[in-house]
Amino acid sequence: MIVEGVVIRRRINVGSKSEHDAALLVSEEGTFKLRRSGGHPFSDPDVQALVGLRIRAEGFVTAGQFIMTHYAVVDDETG
Amino acid sequence: MMAVHKVVVTNVSGLKAKYGPEYARLRTSLAKLVRADLKRGLRTRVVAIDSPAVMKRLGGKPVSSVNDQRGAKEAVDAIYGHYQPDYILILGAPDIVPHIDLANPLHGTPDDDGDIVVPSDVPYACAAGWSRQPQDFMGPSRVVGRLPDLAGADEPSYLQRLIDTAARHRPMPRKDYARHFAISAKVWIRSTAESMDNLFGPGAIVLTAPPKGPRWPKRALAPRIHFINCHGDTCSPKFFGEHPTNRFVDAHDAVHLPTRISKGAVVAAECCYGAELYEPAKAQGQAGIANTYLGEGAIGFLGSTTIAYGPSEGQGQADLICQYFIDAVRRGASLGRAALEARQRFVAQFSHTDPADLKTAVQFLLLGDPSVHPVDPTPHAFSRSKTVRQAPKGLVHSETRTFRRERLARTGTNLTRTLGAAVPSKDAIPKPVRRFLIKAAEESGMLNPTFKSYRVTFPSAQRRPRSMNTLRRPKRLIFAALGSLGIPTRGARISAIIATVEGDKIVHVRRVHSR
Numbered sequence: 001m002i003v004e005g006v007v008i009r010r011r012i013n014v015g016s017k018s019e020h021d022a023a024l025l026v027s028e029e030g031t032f033k034l035r036r037s038g039g040h041p042f043s044d045p046d047v048q049a050l051v052g053l054r055i056r057a058e059g060f061v062t063a064g065q066f067i068m069t070h071y072a073v074v075d076d077e078t079g
Numbered sequence: 080m081m082a083v084h085k086v087v088v089t090n091v092s093g094l095k096a097k098y099g100p101e102y103a104r105l106r107t108s109l110a111k112l113v114r115a116d117l118k119r120g121l122r123t124r125v126v127a128i129d130s131p132a133v134m135k136r137l138g139g140k141p142v143s144s145v146n147d148q149r150g151a152k153e154a155v156d157a158i159y160g161h162y163q164p165d166y167i168l169i170l171g172a173p174d175i176v177p178h179i180d181l182a183n184p185l186h187g188t189p190d191d192d193g194d195i196v197v198p199s200d201v202p203y204a205c206a207a208g209w210s211r212q213p214q215d216f217m218g219p220s221r222v223v224g225r226l227p228d229l230a231g232a233d234e235p236s237y238l239q240r241l242i243d244t245a246a247r248h249r250p251m252p253r254k255d256y257a258r259h260f261a262i263s264a265k266v267w268i269r270s271t272a273e274s275m276d277n278l279f280g281p282g283a284i285v286l287t288a289p290p291k292g293p294r295w296p297k298r299a300l301a302p303r304i305h306f307i308n309c310h311g312d313t314c315s316p317k318f319f320g321e322h323p324t325n326r327f328v329d330a331h332d333a334v335h336l337p338t339r340i341s342k343g344a345v346v347a348a349e350c351c352y353g354a355e356l357y358e359p360a361k362a363q364g365q366a367g368i369a370n371t372y373l374g375e376g377a378i379g380f381l382g383s384t385t386i387a388y389g390p391s392e393g394q395g396q397a398d399l400i401c402q403y404f405i406d407a408v409r410r411g412a413s414l415g416r417a418a419l420e421a422r423q424r425f426v427a428q429f430s431h432t433d434p435a436d437l438k439t440a441v442q443f444l445l446l447g448d449p450s451v452h453p454v455d456p457t458p459h460a461f462s463r464s465k466t467v468r469q470a471p472k473g474l475v476h477s478e479t480r481t482f483r484r485e486r487l488a489r490t491g492t493n494l495t496r497t498l499g500a501a502v503p504s505k506d507a508i509p510k511p512v513r514r515f516l517i518k519a520a521e522e523s524g525m526l527n528p529t530f531k532s533y534r535v536t537f538p539s540a541q542r543r544p545r546s547m548n549t550l551r552r553p554k555r556l557i558f559a560a561l562g563s564l565g566i567p568t569r570g571a572r573i574s575a576i577i578a579t580v581e582g583d584k585i586v587h588v589r590r591v592h593s594r
Binding site: 016017 | 311351386562
């Protein structure tokens with residue numbers, strides 16, 4: 001599936017063994033923890049670099065996470 | 080009718096659709112397993128839950144598809160009702176026999192647990208009927224395990240290997256399970272060290288990540304007990320260490336396991352998603368750690384399908400259920416009995432389960448043939464006496480397994496009838512309690528806490544024993560303040576303060592140390 005949204009940073013899974021600061025993709029389809037296929041699930045510098053940006057990503061959703069296989073930063077001026 | 084001790088439950092049309100004519104190889108392997116079981120005194124029957132004729136004979140109905148969760152649960156109940164087997168082996172990944180998706184009691188706040196559902200095999204281990212509520216499955220009484228093939232596979236060699244490993248396993252002396260390989264995220268070393276001290280004696284070695292891992296030398300992995308307390312994530316073939324806070328490193332990696340696992344190894348993994356049976360295609364073709372261990376000759380793996388819980392210091396949730404499992408294995412229990420005893424022992428310590436405990440009770444599942452005994456149980460000395468050995472044929476017929484099943488069923492029944500559970504509610508937090516929680520959160524350095532309410536429900540009066548009906552049963556509510564820490568206090572990160580309230584009194588309060 002293809003999803004477009006804004007990437008934010010937030011602490012998630014508070015109180016659990018998975019509590020950590022994560023990049024989240026906020027989109028019309030929902031809010032998902034954002035991961036890159038093959039990337040580190042907890043600290044991926046490539047994903048962290050997207051915080052604050054709008055992206056369009058292709059991937060799949062599993063267990064509340066969006067694991068992207070391709071992505072591109074969306075330029076607000078050109079959409 | 081001769082007793083059937085073990086039932087292999089599977090969806091044959093699902094296996095045929097997945098593997099085509101190669102399914103015949105699985106039939107051959109299953110026939111070998113049945114013969115091997117007979118040699119060790121178990122009569123085993125393979126049951127296709129998709130077969131209308133078979134299920135009708137057993138008093139049940141066939142599943143409508145491989146995804147029919149309710150159908151699968153009710154089919155297993157019918158099978159159990161007909162055979163009352165000592166062991167139930169679920170054969171196949173969730174795309175053959177599904178997990179049951181239970182509601183996650185911790186889902187629903189801004190800081191909440193990301194799992195919408197908790198895929199579980201525990202309902203198959205319970206006499207309770209169909210439900211999606213985890214609190215309905217607090218009294219497991221059946222010995223159940225799953226031998227999974229690879230989700231999304233198109234040839235059956237992996238599952239053949241697992242079946243053949245189970246058929247070939249011979250219980251080993253206890254000394255062969257005396258050593259351990261334990262790894263921990265460094266931030267959780269105190270909790271893991273306590274677990275290992277409990278299992279292997281004071282000073283038991285725990286390796287931490289960082290600095291170690293993920294390329295463990297063969298000699299480090301050689302012990303047959305593996306205990307892992309690291310981070311995990313969905314669709315990931317790795318577990319992760321952490322130190323300092325928020326700095327994650329690779330601790331364990333499926334790609335480094337082949338040829339390094341001792342035959343007969345037993346693993347308990349506290350990690351989030353440790354036993355998730357994901358499709359390898361979702362992780363660039365790499366199967367998960369649980370699948371890889373089993374494929375390399377490990378005989379059993381206890382792990383979680385979802386986000387797990389446990390304190391950074393002390394013992395709780397995942398620490399306990401994993402510890403209880405390994406303890407029972409080392410005392411000679413079959414894998415399945417060890418898993419059942421671990422679940423029962425875990426929930427039996429509570430008057431009511433709070434949401435994290437409730438999730439823990441249903442999220443851990445056994446991957447492995449439940450009838451396998453890793454450790455050779457030591458028989459009673461008299462059973463080897465001349466009198467017993469030379470008794471007339473058929474006169475002495477040990478039923479100790481039957482007695483154990485009766486005890487386990489009694490424990491499961493008692494838990495079902497008496498254990499309370501905290502379920503989400505919309506109860507407003509009384510002002511004095513809210514002020515108390517806010518003050519406690521401030522003192523603990525918690526930033527901007529959010530609040531959740533739960534109501535503790537107990538089984539209906541009709542199911543409770545009379546002795547419990549005389550006990551006072553006031554309305555019991557639980558209110559939790561959840562939030563992240565600004566400044567760690569005394570090395571611990573506190574993420575939840577939980578107050579149990581009856582009437583206008585806080586009757587119990589605890590701080591949960593976050594992982």
